[in-house]
Structure formats: C-alpha cells, structure tokens
Amino acid sequence: MTAIPQVTSAVSHDSLEIPLIDFSTFSSPTASAETKLTTAKAILSGFQNAGFIYLRNHGIPKDVVQHTFAQSAEFFARPQSQKDALAWTTPEANRGYVAQGREKVTDFTDAKEIEELRAAEGEDIKESLEIGREGEKDHPNHWPEVDGEKFKASMLDFFEKCKDLHVQVMRAIAVGLGIDEKWFDKYCDVGDNTLRLLHYPEVKATVFKENERKDMAGGLQVLSPNGNFVNATPIEDTIVVNAADLLARWSNDTIKSTKHRVVEPPAPAASGVHPARYSIAYFCNPNFESYIDAIPNTVDEAKGKKYPGINSGEYLVQRLTATY
Numbered sequence: 001m002t003a004i005p006q007v008t009s010a011v012s013h014d015s016l017e018i019p020l021i022d023f024s025t026f027s028s029p030t031a032s033a034e035t036k037l038t039t040a041k042a043i044l045s046g047f048q049n050a051g052f053i054y055l056r057n058h059g060i061p062k063d064v065v066q067h068t069f070a071q072s073a074e075f076f077a078r079p080q081s082q083k084d085a086l087a088w089t090t091p092e093a094n095r096g097y098v099a100q101g102r103e104k105v106t107d108f109t110d111a112k113e114i115e116e117l118r119a120a121e122g123e124d125i126k127e128s129l130e131i132g133r134e135g136e137k138d139h140p141n142h143w144p145e146v147d148g149e150k151f152k153a154s155m156l157d158f159f160e161k162c163k164d165l166h167v168q169v170m171r172a173i174a175v176g177l178g179i180d181e182k183w184f185d186k187y188c189d190v191g192d193n194t195l196r197l198l199h200y201p202e203v204k205a206t207v208f209k210e211n212e213r214k215d216m217a218g219g220l221q222v223l224s225p226n227g228n229f230v231n232a233t234p235i236e237d238t239i240v241v242n243a244a245d246l247l248a249r250w251s252n253d254t255i256k257s258t259k260h261r262v263v264e265p266p267a268p269a270a271s272g273v274h275p276a277r278y279s280i281a282y283f284c285n286p287n288f289e290s291y292i293d294a295i296p297n298t299v300d301e302a303k304g305k306k307y308p309g310i311n312s313g314e315y316l317v318q319r320l321t322a323t324y
Contacts (some may be wrong), residue, residue, distance in 0.1 A: 010054035011232055016224035018232065019046040021088060026172050037175060044176030044255075047243040050235035051258030052222055054238045059168070060161050062237060068158045071151050072278055075129060076199040078144065084141035088130060093139040093321035094194060098128045100201075125203055131155050132196040162282040169241065170237075173255075177297045190287040193315070198279040205272045207228045223259040232260070246285070246315060249307050252298040288313030311323040 007300065010020035019042055025031055026039040044052035076083075088096035131141055134156055143152045170184035221229035232240060248257035286292055293309035 005035055007039075007042045010051075010238070011052075011222070011230060013133075013230045014224040014226050014228050016050060016222060016230045018050045018052045018054060018222065019043075019056040020235065020238065021046070022057050023055045023059070023168070023172075026175075027059055027168050028175065036172075040172040041174035043169070043172045044056055047173070047247075048296075049256065050222070051243045051248075051256040052232065052260075054235060055169075055241060056238045058165055058239050060158075060165060064158065064161065068154060068280060071154045071280055072129075072197040072199070072280065073145070074158045074198050075151060075197065076127065076278075078146075081131075082144060082146060083126070083127070086129070091311055091317045093132075093187065094131045094316070094320055095130050095139060096142040096163045098130065100125055103178065118167050128199070129197045131159060131197070133191045133193065134159070149182055155189050155197075159191075159193070159195045159282075162195065162284075163188075165239075166193065166282070166284040177254075177295065179296045183296070187290050187292075187312075188284070190286045190289075192285050194283040194285070196281040198281065200277040200279070202272075202276045203274050205274060219263060221261050229261060229263075244310070245255060245319075247307040249310075250286075250292050250295055252294045252303070254295075254298040260286065285316060286312040288316070 005022065005025040007022070008020045009017055011029035021039065021042050026036050026043070031039075043053055084099065085098045086097040088098045090093070123177075129142075129248045132139065134141055167185065167188055170188055171181050174183045175181050202247070220232040220234075222232050233247070234240075242260065243255045243257055246256045248255050288311075290312045291309055292312050294305050294307070299305050
C-alpha cells in the first residue's frame with residue numbers, strides 16, 4: 001500500500017505559507033506514480049509561492065546528522081592557528097576556513113557598491129568551513145593535518161548523502177513541472193556543491209545593538225508577500241530547503257527566490273549572553289560545466305524568456321566574488 005502524501009504548514013503567517021512535506025511519499029521505491037505526482041506538485045508549489053519548503057523523512061538518518069554536528073563542533077574548537085592554516089582562498093576554489101568578519105552577503109554586482117557595503121558594516125560574528133567535491137584536481141579541500149582523518153571521512157559521507165537528496169529533490173521538481181523525472185540528473189550528477197559548517201560563537205546581546213545592520217547568529221526569517229520578515233522556526237528532524245537565485249533564474253522565475261535573513265535570537269534574561277550555535281548548510285549547484293538556460297515548460301509566449309543562458313560555474317564565481 002502506498003502512503004498518502006502528508007503536507008502540512010511549517011510556517012503560516014502574514015500570507016506566507018511554507019509547507020512541511022513528507023518526502024518519503026516521493027522518494028520511496030514503493031511510491032505510486034500518483035502519490036509521487038501529488039508530492040512533487042506540493043514541493044513545486046512551495047518553491048513557487050514561498051521559495052522555501054520543509055522536508056521530513058528526507059532519508060538522511062538522524063544519527064548521521066547528530067554525528068556531523070558533533071564533528072563540526074570539534075572542528076571549531078580547534079586552536080585558531082589550525083583553522084587559519086586552512087584559510088579560504090579564491091571564489092574559483094570556494095573551499096576552506098572563513099574567519100569572522102570576512103563574508104558580506106549581498107545582491108550587488110557592482111564592485112564600488114560591494115566595497116561601500118563592506119566599509120559600512122561591522123564584523124560578521126560567525127566562522128565557517130567550506131567543503132566542496134573531493135578530488136577536484138585544481139581545487140583540493142582543506143583538511144586538518146592534526147587528527148583530521150575521522151573528520152574528513154564524516155564530512156565526505158555527509159556530503160554524499162546530501163548530494164543524493166539534491167538529486168531526488170530535483171527529480172521532484174521535474175515531475176511537478178511535467179517534464180521527464182530525470183531531466184536534471186545530467187546537471188547535478190557531478191556534485192559541484194558546497195557543504196558549509198557554521199559556528200556562531202557565544203556573544204553578548206549588546207553586540208547586536210551596536211551593529212544593527214549585521215546578519216549574525218539567530219533565527220531564520222523569510223520575507224512575506226506583505227513585506228514583513230517572518231520567523232521560519234526550526235522543526236526537529238526536518239530540513240529547510242531554499243530554492244535561491246539560480247534556480248529561480250533557471251526556471252524563468254517560475255520558482256521564487258525569497259529574501260531571507262538571520263537575526264538576533266532571544267537572549268537568556270539573566271546573563272544577556274547568546275550561547276554558541278552551530279548550523280550546517282548544503283549549497284546545491286548545477287555541474288560547473290553546465291550551460292543553464294530556461295527549463296522546459298517554464299517559458300510561454302506571454303512572458304517569454306527573461307534571462308540569457310549562463311555557465312553555472314561562471315555564475316557562482318560572480319556571486320562569490322561579491323560575497324568575499
């Protein structure tokens with residue numbers, strides 16, 4: 001018997017509806033075509049209307065997630081000198097350790113605007129480690145030399161599990177769009193993705209008041225259709241998936257890229273100090289050699305094709321150059 005697709009609301013506020021979807025009703029080998037189609041349409045609808053979805057029963061075991069977080073915490077507890085030895089170098093590589101204050105998230109592409117933004121903002125209080133596809137000849141990952149084998153094995157295992165989930169989600173989007181289920185496979189089989197480990201150190205609440213423009217530790221908020229930021233509260237054993245800019249462009253804006261931010265979390269009343277937080281993000285990209293043009297069934301005579309085609313790798317380098 002095939003399970004009935006389970007779709008509820010993870011967020012429902014200020015006209016923003018982010019669905020919570022049981023992904024097993026698409027990914028299960030026993031799922032019927034009808035069930036897969038219903039789930040796929042729910043996923044596509046979530047991306048079209050909110051730009052975000054929550055997935056449960058996503059296929060990555062809970063103990064693997066917990067182990068990966070534990071390994072991440074151990075990495076950031078290393079001496080600063082060990083982390084600095086793994087420093088991020090170039091947008092083309094996009095691998096290595098990013099110290100506090102280096103990243104500035106922006107939509108700007110003009111060099112002058114980017115420099116003005118960097119000058120205006122205070123230090124961004126977070127550190128990260130960027131991990132890419134292993135074995136890329138010219139851009140190796142930066143692994144710790146001291147007791148790093150266990151960490152490396154854990155991260156590569158998690159990277160592959162996320163890569164498999166990426167393929168499955170893209171298959172769901174394809175089914176929702178009414179194109180061949182495996183249409184995207186040729187665009188994401190290489191795994192030119194980035195696993196990002198994030199650490200927000202303990203910080204006094206007064207720091208946020210002194211640096212109001214900063215995007216720092218705290219809760220995810222998503223911009224509602226009414227122009228207000230709404231809390232996207234974490235739900236245990238789920239993954240939050242953001243469609244983001246390139247997929248919106250690739251889909252001719254059929255899919256939505258919604259502005260979002262990270263804001264100050266509630267501070268403990270007595271201490272006024274935010275405890276350290278850890279987050280893990282997995283950035284999914286088309287293969288860097290892929291030429292990205294409008295996806296089938298996303299262009300019609302009324303709106304035409306809104307964007308010229310672009311090489312996936314070149315697009316990412318442009319965005320990273322603006323960020324670092």
